[in-house]
Amino acid sequence: MKKTIIRSAALLAAGLLTVTGCASTAKSTAEGVDFPGKDIRLIVPWAAGGSGDLTARTIAPLLEKDLGVSVIVENKPGANGSVAYNWLAEQKPDGYNLSMMGVEVATLQFMDYDIKPENYAPIGQGLSGPGAIAVPVDSPYKTLQDLVDDAKAKPGKLTFSSPGIGSVWDSPAAGLQQLAGIKLTSVPFDGSAPAVAAAAAGDVTFSIDAIGSQKIQVEGGKLRYLAMLTDERDPNNPDVPTAKESGVDLKNASWVGIMAPKGTPEDVVAKLSDAMEKATADAGYQDVIKNSNLVPTSRNAADMATFIQDEAKRYGPWIDFAKNNTK
Missing domain, CATH: 3.40.190.150 (Bordetella uptake gene, domain 1)
Structure with missing residues (x-):
C-alpha cells in the first residue's frame, strides 16, 4: 500500500512538471507574439x-x-x-x-x-x-586646393573638428591626408553638432562632416562649403564642386x-x-x-x-x- 502511494505521488509530480513546462513554453510564445508590451x-x-x-x-x-x-x-x-x-x-x-x-x-x-x-x-x-568640407565664412581658402596647398606649407598646423579618431568624419580626414600628402591636426568633440559649431566659431580651420549637419551654419552665414564628398555635385548646392573636381578623389557619407x-x-x-x-x-x-x-x-x-x-x-x-x- 505504501509503495502504491509513493508511486502515485511520483506520477503526479511528473505530471505537474509536464504541465508546468507546457505553461512555460506557452508563455514564452505568447510573449513573442505580444511584443511590444x-x-x-x-x-x-x-x-x-x-x-x-x-x-x-x-x-x-x-x-x-x-x-x-x-x-x-x-x-x-x-x-x-x-x-x-x-x-x-x-x-x-x-x-x-x-x-x-x-x-x-x-x-x-x-x-x-x-x-x-x-x-x-x-x-x-x-x-x-553625404559629406562636405566647409570653412568659416571669412576663411582665406576659396577652394579645396587652397587648403591643401597651405597644409603642405604648414604640416600639422591646420585643424579640423571631428567626433574623434575612428568616427565617421575623422576617418575621411585621414583619407584626405593620404590622398593629398598633407598632415592635419584633429580636434575631437562629442558629436557632429558641437564639432560643426566649433568650425563656425572659427575655433578650427575647417569642418569635415555631413552636408546636413553643416547646413544650419552655412545658411546662417557662419560656414561656407568648400567641396562636396559626393560622386556628383549636390543638387541643393550646384555651385560647390566635388572633392574629385578639386583634385582629391575623396568620397564619404x-x-x-x-x-x-x-x-x-x-x-x-x-x-x-x-x-x-x-x-x-x-x-x-x-x-x-x-x-x-x-x-x-x-x-x-x-x-x-x-x-x-x-x-x-x-x-x-x-x-x-x-x-x-x-x-
Whole structure:
C-alpha cells in the first residue's frame, strides 16, 4: 500500500512538471507574439542636434504609431558613441532597449574598444548623409586646393573638428591626408553638432562632416562649403564642386540606423525591422530628412548586417593612418 502511494505521488509530480513546462513554453510564445508590451527606450549615442539625433526624434513617433507603444528617445553621448554602445551591450536582449547606430559600431574595434558588429543585432538603416568640407565664412581658402596647398606649407598646423579618431568624419580626414600628402591636426568633440559649431566659431580651420549637419551654419552665414564628398555635385548646392573636381578623389557619407543587443529574438528583430522600414517610407519622414540635406535610406536587418561588415573593411585603413599620422 505504501509503495502504491509513493508511486502515485511520483506520477503526479511528473505530471505537474509536464504541465508546468507546457505553461512555460506557452508563455514564452505568447510573449513573442505580444511584443511590444511596454515602452521602448531608444538611445542616441551623440549630442543633440546632429543627424543621428534628428533621425531618432523623427522616426520615434512613426515607430510608436506602428508598434502601439511609446518610444522614448534619450541622448547618451561620449567617447565616439562607445558610451551608448557599451550600455546597449549590457541590456537584456528583449527589444525594449535599442540604440541609434552609426559607422562607429563597425570602426571602434580598430581603436581597441570592445565594440564589434557581432555584439549587436542590427534592426535597419534610416538615412545616409553625404559629406562636405566647409570653412568659416571669412576663411582665406576659396577652394579645396587652397587648403591643401597651405597644409603642405604648414604640416600639422591646420585643424579640423571631428567626433574623434575612428568616427565617421575623422576617418575621411585621414583619407584626405593620404590622398593629398598633407598632415592635419584633429580636434575631437562629442558629436557632429558641437564639432560643426566649433568650425563656425572659427575655433578650427575647417569642418569635415555631413552636408546636413553643416547646413544650419552655412545658411546662417557662419560656414561656407568648400567641396562636396559626393560622386556628383549636390543638387541643393550646384555651385560647390566635388572633392574629385578639386583634385582629391575623396568620397564619404555617414549613415544612421537602429540596433538591439546581441541575442534579441529573431521574431522581435523582424517586427522592429518591419516597423522601421514602414517609418522610413513615410512621406513626412522623407521630407524631414531631405530638407536636412540627408538621404532617406532603407536597409532591413539582414542587409544592414552585411553593410556594416563592408564598412569595417573600408574604414580600417583610414583609421590605421589616423592613429599613426594625425596629431
